[in-house]
Amino acid sequence: MNDLQRNESVRRKLAAWWDTNARDLPWRFGRTTPWGVLVSEVMSQQTQMSRVVPYWETWMRAWPDAAALADATTAEVITAWGRLGYPRRALRLQDCARAVRDRYADELPRTYDELTGLPGIGDYTASAVLSFAFGERIAVIDTNIRRVLSRVFLGEESLGGSAKPAERELVNRVLPADAARSVTWNQSVMELGATVCTAKRPLCDVCPVAEHCAFLAAGRPGLGERRTRPRQRFAGTDRQVRGIVLDALRGLPDGQSVLERSRIESLWADHVQLDQCIASLDEDGLIDMLPDGGVRLPQ
DNA sequence: TTCCGGTGTC
DNA sequence: GACACCGGAA
Numbered sequence: 001m002n003d004l005q006r007n008e009s010v011r012r013k014l015a016a017w018w019d020t021n022a023r024d025l026p027w028r029f030g031r032t033t034p035w036g037v038l039v040s041e042v043m044s045q046q047t048q049m050s051r052v053v054p055y056w057e058t059w060m061r062a063w064p065d066a067a068a069l070a071d072a073t074t075a076e077v078i079t080a081w082g083r084l085g086y087p088r089r090a091l092r093l094q095d096c097a098r099a100v101r102d103r104y105a106d107e108l109p110r111t112y113d114e115l116t117g118l119p120g121i122g123d124y125t126a127s128a129v130l131s132f133a134f135g136e137r138i139a140v141i142d143t144n145i146r147r148v149l150s151r152v153f154l155g156e157e158s159l160g161g162s163a164k165p166a167e168r169e170l171v172n173r174v175l176p177a178d179a180a181r182s183v184t185w186n187q188s189v190m191e192l193g194a195t196v197c198t199a200k201r202p203l204c205d206v207c208p209v210a211e212h213c214a215f216l217a218a219g220r221p222g223l224g225e226r227r228t229r230p231r232q233r234f235a236g237t238d239r240q241v242r243g244i245v246l247d248a249l250r251g252l253p254d255g256q257s258v259l260e261r262s263r264i265e266s267l268w269a270d271h272v273q274l275d276q277c278i279a280s281l282d283e284d285g286l287i288d289m290l291p292d293g294g295v296r297l298p299q
Numbered sequence: 300t301t302c303c304g305g306t307g308t309c
Numbered sequence: 310g311a312c313a314c315c316g317g318a319a
Binding site: 041 | 300303304306
Protein backbone atom coordinates (compact mmCIF):
# COMPACT_ATOMS: atom_id res chain seq x y z
CA MET A 1 0.00 0.00 0.00
CA ASN A 2 1.48 3.34 -0.99
CA ASP A 3 1.29 6.55 1.04
CA LEU A 4 -1.70 7.89 -0.85
CA GLN A 5 -3.74 4.72 -0.34
CA ARG A 6 -2.84 4.63 3.33
CA ASN A 7 -3.83 8.25 3.74
CA GLU A 8 -7.21 7.61 2.10
CA SER A 9 -7.77 4.50 4.17
CA VAL A 10 -7.08 6.42 7.38
CA ARG A 11 -9.43 9.16 6.26
CA ARG A 12 -12.29 6.71 5.61
CA LYS A 13 -11.79 4.92 8.91
CA LEU A 14 -11.74 8.19 10.84
CA ALA A 15 -14.82 9.54 9.06
CA ALA A 16 -16.76 6.37 9.95
CA TRP A 17 -15.49 6.55 13.53
CA TRP A 18 -16.51 10.21 13.75
CA ASP A 19 -20.05 9.39 12.63
CA THR A 20 -20.70 7.21 15.65
CA ASN A 21 -18.23 8.52 18.23
CA ALA A 22 -18.25 12.31 17.97
CA ARG A 23 -19.23 13.88 21.26
CA ASP A 24 -22.54 15.72 21.04
CA LEU A 25 -21.28 19.18 21.95
CA PRO A 26 -23.77 22.04 21.50
CA TRP A 27 -21.59 24.02 19.11
CA ARG A 28 -21.23 21.11 16.72
CA PHE A 29 -23.29 19.90 13.76
CA GLY A 30 -24.38 23.32 12.57
CA ARG A 31 -26.36 24.17 15.68
CA THR A 32 -24.72 27.52 16.34
CA THR A 33 -23.42 30.57 14.52
CA PRO A 34 -19.80 31.18 13.48
CA TRP A 35 -19.56 33.47 16.51
CA GLY A 36 -20.72 30.61 18.73
CA VAL A 37 -18.02 28.40 17.25
CA LEU A 38 -15.40 31.07 17.93
CA VAL A 39 -16.52 31.38 21.56
CA SER A 40 -16.32 27.60 21.98
CA GLU A 41 -12.80 27.52 20.55
CA VAL A 42 -11.55 30.32 22.79
CA MET A 43 -13.04 28.64 25.87
CA SER A 44 -11.67 25.23 24.85
CA GLN A 45 -8.12 26.50 24.52
CA GLN A 46 -7.45 26.17 28.20
CA THR A 47 -10.18 23.84 29.42
CA GLN A 48 -11.48 20.39 28.51
CA MET A 49 -14.57 20.57 26.34
CA SER A 50 -16.84 18.71 28.74
CA ARG A 51 -16.20 21.38 31.35
CA VAL A 52 -16.70 24.16 28.83
CA VAL A 53 -20.25 23.13 27.91
CA PRO A 54 -22.16 24.73 30.83
CA TYR A 55 -20.12 27.96 30.58
CA TRP A 56 -20.71 28.14 26.83
CA GLU A 57 -24.47 27.57 27.25
CA THR A 58 -24.83 30.34 29.83
CA TRP A 59 -22.54 32.68 27.90
CA MET A 60 -24.36 32.29 24.59
CA ARG A 61 -27.76 32.73 26.24
CA ALA A 62 -26.58 36.00 27.78
CA TRP A 63 -24.70 37.23 24.69
CA PRO A 64 -25.84 35.42 21.53
CA ASP A 65 -23.71 37.50 19.19
CA ALA A 66 -20.70 39.79 19.13
CA ALA A 67 -22.73 42.98 19.45
CA ALA A 68 -24.41 41.72 22.62
CA LEU A 69 -21.10 40.81 24.24
CA ALA A 70 -19.65 44.14 23.17
CA ASP A 71 -22.25 45.91 25.31
CA ALA A 72 -21.71 43.88 28.49
CA THR A 73 -19.86 45.34 31.46
CA THR A 74 -16.39 44.03 32.22
CA ALA A 75 -17.64 42.86 35.61
CA GLU A 76 -20.35 40.76 33.97
CA VAL A 77 -17.83 39.22 31.56
CA ILE A 78 -15.32 38.31 34.27
CA THR A 79 -18.04 36.84 36.46
CA ALA A 80 -19.51 34.76 33.62
CA TRP A 81 -16.03 33.50 32.74
CA GLY A 82 -16.02 31.98 36.22
CA ARG A 83 -13.32 29.41 36.80
CA LEU A 84 -12.44 28.80 33.17
CA GLY A 85 -9.00 30.21 33.84
CA TYR A 86 -6.93 32.89 32.12
CA PRO A 87 -9.38 35.71 32.85
CA ARG A 88 -7.50 38.07 30.54
CA ARG A 89 -8.88 35.96 27.72
CA ALA A 90 -12.39 36.89 28.71
CA LEU A 91 -11.43 40.53 28.22
CA ARG A 92 -9.81 39.77 24.87
CA LEU A 93 -12.94 37.94 23.77
CA GLN A 94 -14.94 41.05 24.57
CA ASP A 95 -12.37 43.19 22.70
CA CYS A 96 -12.78 40.77 19.83
CA ALA A 97 -16.56 41.16 19.97
CA ARG A 98 -16.23 44.94 19.81
CA ALA A 99 -13.88 44.68 16.82
CA VAL A 100 -16.30 42.35 15.02
CA ARG A 101 -19.18 44.72 15.67
CA ASP A 102 -17.25 47.83 14.69
CA ARG A 103 -15.14 46.59 11.77
CA TYR A 104 -17.39 43.92 10.30
CA ALA A 105 -20.94 44.99 11.16
CA ASP A 106 -21.32 42.17 13.71
CA GLU A 107 -20.55 39.53 11.05
CA LEU A 108 -17.48 37.34 11.62
CA PRO A 109 -15.06 37.72 8.67
CA ARG A 110 -14.16 34.67 6.58
CA THR A 111 -10.49 35.15 5.80
CA TYR A 112 -7.47 34.01 7.78
CA ASP A 113 -5.85 37.45 7.80
CA GLU A 114 -8.97 39.23 9.00
CA LEU A 115 -9.57 36.63 11.71
CA THR A 116 -6.00 36.66 13.03
CA GLY A 117 -6.24 40.47 13.06
CA LEU A 118 -8.86 40.23 15.79
CA PRO A 119 -7.81 40.45 19.46
CA GLY A 120 -7.12 37.05 21.01
CA ILE A 121 -7.39 35.18 17.71
CA GLY A 122 -4.19 33.45 16.59
CA ASP A 123 -3.33 30.78 14.06
CA TYR A 124 -5.20 27.94 15.74
CA THR A 125 -8.49 29.74 16.40
CA ALA A 126 -8.60 31.37 12.96
CA SER A 127 -8.02 28.01 11.27
CA ALA A 128 -10.56 26.26 13.49
CA VAL A 129 -13.25 28.86 12.74
CA LEU A 130 -12.57 28.73 8.99
CA SER A 131 -12.79 24.94 9.02
CA PHE A 132 -15.55 24.24 11.56
CA ALA A 133 -17.78 27.28 11.06
CA PHE A 134 -17.23 28.17 7.41
CA GLY A 135 -16.34 24.78 5.93
CA GLU A 136 -13.17 26.05 4.29
CA ARG A 137 -10.32 23.69 3.45
CA ILE A 138 -7.54 24.69 5.83
CA ALA A 139 -5.12 22.77 8.01
CA VAL A 140 -5.85 23.09 11.73
CA ILE A 141 -2.80 22.66 13.92
CA ASP A 142 -3.19 22.08 17.62
CA THR A 143 -1.36 19.68 19.93
CA ASN A 144 -3.92 16.89 19.49
CA ILE A 145 -3.63 16.97 15.71
CA ARG A 146 0.15 17.22 15.85
CA ARG A 147 0.35 14.22 18.19
CA VAL A 148 -2.04 12.03 16.17
CA LEU A 149 -0.58 12.76 12.73
CA SER A 150 2.98 12.45 13.95
CA ARG A 151 2.21 9.06 15.47
CA VAL A 152 0.14 7.66 12.60
CA PHE A 153 2.24 8.88 9.67
CA LEU A 154 5.73 9.37 11.09
CA GLY A 155 5.71 6.78 13.85
CA GLU A 156 7.12 9.14 16.42
CA GLU A 157 6.03 11.43 19.21
CA SER A 158 5.53 15.11 18.48
CA LEU A 159 7.83 16.79 20.93
CA GLY A 160 9.01 20.30 21.58
CA GLY A 161 7.35 23.66 21.55
CA SER A 162 5.83 25.29 18.49
CA ALA A 163 5.11 23.30 15.33
CA LYS A 164 8.14 23.07 13.11
CA PRO A 165 8.01 23.55 9.32
CA ALA A 166 8.23 19.80 8.68
CA GLU A 167 5.28 19.24 10.97
CA ARG A 168 3.20 21.90 9.24
CA GLU A 169 4.05 20.34 5.88
CA LEU A 170 2.85 16.96 7.08
CA VAL A 171 -0.44 18.38 8.33
CA ASN A 172 -1.01 20.12 5.00
CA ARG A 173 0.06 17.11 2.94
CA VAL A 174 -2.42 14.69 4.50
CA LEU A 175 -5.34 17.15 4.53
CA PRO A 176 -8.06 15.84 2.18
CA ALA A 177 -8.39 17.84 -1.05
CA ASP A 178 -12.17 18.04 -0.79
CA ALA A 179 -13.36 20.86 1.48
CA ALA A 180 -16.18 18.95 3.21
CA ARG A 181 -13.90 15.99 3.81
CA SER A 182 -11.17 18.27 5.16
CA VAL A 183 -13.57 19.57 7.82
CA THR A 184 -14.48 16.06 8.97
CA TRP A 185 -10.79 15.18 8.87
CA ASN A 186 -9.82 18.07 11.14
CA GLN A 187 -12.62 17.32 13.57
CA SER A 188 -12.07 13.59 13.64
CA VAL A 189 -8.29 13.78 14.05
CA MET A 190 -8.70 16.28 16.86
CA GLU A 191 -11.42 14.20 18.53
CA LEU A 192 -9.29 11.06 18.26
CA GLY A 193 -6.43 12.89 19.95
CA ALA A 194 -8.71 14.11 22.74
CA THR A 195 -10.41 10.80 23.49
CA VAL A 196 -8.32 7.87 22.16
CA CYS A 197 -4.85 8.88 21.01
CA THR A 198 -4.05 10.68 24.25
CA ALA A 199 -0.57 11.77 25.24
CA LYS A 200 0.22 9.39 28.08
CA ARG A 201 -2.08 6.41 27.75
CA PRO A 202 -3.39 6.03 24.20
CA LEU A 203 -6.19 3.48 23.86
CA CYS A 204 -4.71 1.64 20.88
CA ASP A 205 -7.05 -1.32 21.52
CA VAL A 206 -10.04 0.69 20.41
CA CYS A 207 -8.33 2.96 17.89
CA PRO A 208 -9.99 2.92 14.45
CA VAL A 209 -6.67 3.46 12.66
CA ALA A 210 -4.49 1.12 14.73
CA GLU A 211 -3.80 -1.10 11.70
CA HIS A 212 -2.37 1.90 9.83
CA CYS A 213 -0.47 3.47 12.71
CA ALA A 214 3.30 3.71 12.23
CA PHE A 215 3.75 4.52 15.91
CA LEU A 216 2.00 1.35 17.06
CA ALA A 217 3.83 -0.73 14.45
CA ALA A 218 7.13 0.62 15.76
CA GLY A 219 6.27 -0.44 19.30
CA ARG A 220 5.24 3.04 20.45
CA PRO A 221 8.79 4.35 20.91
CA GLY A 222 9.14 7.04 23.55
CA LEU A 223 5.47 6.90 24.56
CA GLY A 224 4.61 9.63 27.03
CA GLU A 225 8.00 11.26 26.76
CA ARG A 226 7.99 14.63 28.41
CA ARG A 227 7.37 17.48 26.08
CA THR A 228 10.06 20.06 26.51
CA ARG A 229 8.04 22.75 28.10
CA PRO A 230 9.22 24.90 30.96
CA ARG A 231 7.01 23.86 33.79
CA GLN A 232 5.16 26.39 35.78
CA ARG A 233 4.96 26.18 39.49
CA PHE A 234 1.79 27.27 41.19
CA ALA A 235 1.82 27.38 44.98
CA GLY A 236 2.77 30.79 46.26
CA THR A 237 3.00 32.42 42.85
CA ASP A 238 1.37 35.59 41.59
CA ARG A 239 -0.80 33.34 39.51
CA GLN A 240 -2.35 31.85 42.64
CA VAL A 241 -2.75 35.21 44.36
CA ARG A 242 -4.39 36.80 41.34
CA GLY A 243 -6.86 33.93 41.19
CA ILE A 244 -7.71 34.31 44.86
CA VAL A 245 -8.41 38.03 44.50
CA LEU A 246 -10.62 37.58 41.43
CA ASP A 247 -12.46 34.73 43.07
CA ALA A 248 -13.20 36.89 46.10
CA LEU A 249 -14.59 39.59 43.80
CA ARG A 250 -16.78 37.12 41.92
CA GLY A 251 -18.07 35.78 45.20
CA LEU A 252 -19.28 39.09 46.58
CA PRO A 253 -22.99 39.05 47.49
CA ASP A 254 -25.47 40.58 45.05
CA GLY A 255 -25.57 44.35 45.22
CA GLN A 256 -22.08 44.54 46.65
CA SER A 257 -19.26 45.34 44.25
CA VAL A 258 -16.39 46.63 46.37
CA LEU A 259 -13.90 44.44 48.19
CA GLU A 260 -12.66 46.47 51.15
CA ARG A 261 -8.98 46.81 51.94
CA SER A 262 -9.30 44.86 55.20
CA ARG A 263 -10.96 41.97 53.37
CA ILE A 264 -8.23 42.03 50.73
CA GLU A 265 -5.49 41.81 53.35
CA SER A 266 -7.12 38.74 54.86
CA LEU A 267 -6.78 36.91 51.53
CA TRP A 268 -2.97 36.60 51.50
CA ALA A 269 -0.37 37.04 54.23
CA ASP A 270 2.42 38.51 52.11
CA HIS A 271 1.09 42.02 51.57
CA VAL A 272 3.97 43.05 49.31
CA GLN A 273 3.16 40.27 46.87
CA LEU A 274 -0.53 40.92 47.33
CA ASP A 275 -0.14 44.57 46.33
CA GLN A 276 1.95 43.61 43.33
CA CYS A 277 -0.81 41.30 42.19
CA ILE A 278 -3.49 43.93 42.77
CA ALA A 279 -1.44 46.31 40.64
CA SER A 280 -0.98 43.76 37.86
CA LEU A 281 -4.68 42.90 37.84
CA ASP A 282 -5.37 46.62 37.54
CA GLU A 283 -2.91 46.93 34.67
CA ASP A 284 -4.58 44.01 32.91
CA GLY A 285 -7.93 45.77 33.25
CA LEU A 286 -9.31 42.96 35.38
CA ILE A 287 -9.98 45.15 38.42
CA ASP A 288 -10.30 48.82 39.36
CA MET A 289 -8.31 50.15 42.33
CA LEU A 290 -10.22 52.63 44.47
CA PRO A 291 -8.65 55.58 46.31
CA ASP A 292 -9.52 54.10 49.72
CA GLY A 293 -7.59 50.89 48.97
CA GLY A 294 -10.58 48.78 48.00
CA VAL A 295 -10.96 47.09 44.63
CA ARG A 296 -13.85 46.11 42.37
CA LEU A 297 -14.53 44.53 39.01
CA PRO A 298 -14.57 47.21 36.27
CA GLN A 299 -18.09 48.50 35.65
C1' DT B 300 2.88 17.14 43.21
C1' DT B 301 3.10 17.20 38.11
C1' DC B 302 1.28 18.20 33.83
C1' DC B 303 -1.53 20.47 30.17
C1' DG B 304 -2.32 24.43 26.33
C1' DG B 305 -3.08 29.07 22.45
C1' DT B 306 -2.06 33.84 22.45
C1' DG B 307 0.41 38.00 23.46
C1' DT B 308 4.51 40.07 24.84
C1' DC B 309 9.14 40.94 25.20
C1' DG C 310 11.85 31.61 20.94
C1' DA C 311 11.18 31.94 26.04
C1' DC C 312 7.79 32.92 29.18
C1' DA C 313 3.37 34.31 31.67
C1' DC C 314 -1.14 33.33 32.20
C1' DC C 315 -5.27 29.76 35.05
C1' DG C 316 -7.62 25.87 37.19
C1' DG C 317 -8.39 21.19 37.33
C1' DA C 318 -7.17 16.26 35.99
C1' DA C 319 -4.00 12.61 36.65
